[in-house]
Amino acid sequence: MAPDETPLFDDRSSGQASGGSAHADGVEIEAERVDEGVVLHVSGDLDLLTTSALTDAVAQELRGSPAALVIDLSGVGFIASRGLEALVIAHQSAGEGVVRVVVTTRAIMRPLSLTGLLGVLRVYESVPAALAADTEPERSGS
């Protein structure tokens, strides 16, 4: 090992998957009811630890069969493949054009682009644009 190795984190007990550590709230999701449907404002990071919160929120909202479910990622600083997968599942499990994703930052646009999901998901540059859209595909920044 290199001479400057930093020791292991020493709080192994707090790292167990079942533990309700403070890290578990690395994401916040706020549901806003609007005339067109529901907007989920997501802030924080979407990773292994937090993505299930988005999956749960999406499933709950889709049970109400909204005309539009906008997932607003403006406040998300990081999205892992697990988070991307949650977006794909949301898109696939709702009716055509219902799930719309708002992306305003490079940190989120980059992984969507790298994985080809810009051609799969309905991506918009603002919440109003997402709500105003009909079921025709549209790309942010076009």
Added chain:
Amino acid sequence: MSRNLNISGWANAEHAVRLRHTLQTWLDDHDLPEELRIDIVLATNEAISNAVEHAYRDQPPGVVLLTARRTVEHVVVSVSDQGTWRPPPADSGNRGRGLGIIRAVAATVDVDTRPGGTTITTCYLTG
């Protein structure tokens, strides 16, 4: 120039987050373009997640080691575990996406799989 990064955590989701944040801080301390920092964090997180989710599947949880160093022209990041490498299945939706991100952003990717563990080393051009 800050020193090399060399840090380890347990192979669980919470330590994966801490390793990612530590890398982010290390990258922010270097004079690197935002695009490159985004790519390095994206790819490294996928390598860490791979270790967390797959390396110790049938054994007690082990460690994940993260190292990063900056040279004049490169940033080299490696993620190691002491578990067992499992090749992604052919229809690996999400895991395939994670490895795809790594291969898409790194200039070179080396996956070293041995009985004693796996090391994924990625290299990025700074210029």
